[in-house]
Amino acid sequence: MIRVKGLTKRFGENTVLNNIDLDIQTGERIVIIGPSGTGKSTLLRCLNFLDRPDAGMISLEGLEVDAAQATRKDILAIRRRTAFVFQNYALFANKTALENITEALVTVQRTPKAEAVAKAEDVLQEIGLGDKGASFPAALSGGQQQRVGIGRAMALNAELMLFDEPTSALDPEWVGEVLDLMRRVAEQKQTMLIVTHEMQFAREIADRILFIDGGRIVEQGTPQQIFDAPKDDRLKSFLRRVT
Ligand code: ADP
Ligand code: MG
Helix, strand or coil: CEEEEEEEEEECCEEEEEEEEEEECCCCEEEEECCCCCCHHHHHHHHCCCCCCCEEEEEECCEEEEHHHCCHHHHHHHHHHEEEECCCCCCCCCCCHHHHHHHHHHHCCCCCHHHHHHHHHHHHHHCCCCCCCCCCHHHCCHHHHHHHHHHHHHHCCCCEEEEECCCCCCCHHHHHHHHHHHHHHHHCCCCEEEECCCHHHHHHHCCEEEEEECCEEEEEECHHHHHHCCCCHHHHHHHHHHC
């Protein structure tokens, strides 16, 4: 289980995350929804220390990190055990699909090179890009690039996969293949925390949905509870706008 306690992040005067508590069960698929600018990306980024939290505890099995006091060693330990999928893929343009997948395995997880290459080849097969290992990102479609982004995260065998609006930058024609791949990842009982505006997908895949507004978890529940019986007025008005 992963436990987040009192997670707080400020940018200057702006308190973007306000004392967030969140327990995530192993294998749980959590979808985060909410208006833009309410701290969804910041929450994911703080969990991976892409943004440095101001306060809070982050606990993984056998590792408890006080975010405000985190050392480089703590941050590396968290990064080894979490994987991030970015809205804009964030692939290295000067590396091939295969190299994009081996990069973090070698540098963050210290996997021997030959083992990393074998792992990346397996992942490329799994994401349906077995013949694209030598291709550079510019030669791939948006959907293929994001599948590499997801493959890179899959290769890490992370305890927690963080997805920040993985289909928002895609042309509509590529959204389906990326959501299909995420469904396959979910079937493997991977623990996932997903920010998305794809409400149908959220309803289908989520064990639990969190509605975030103003840096707080305003309401949470099963897809049925959130979509069919929302309680908070902010959630109701959000759902009217997006569905
Ligand atoms: P969301 O993902 O829900 O759209 P974000 O987490 O990206 O929201 O942003 C939440 C708030 O934090 C916004 O007001 C945004 O302007 C602010 N913010 C995010 N990143 C930074 C940053 N690096 N510096 C200053 N403000 C930031
Ligand atoms: Mg965002």
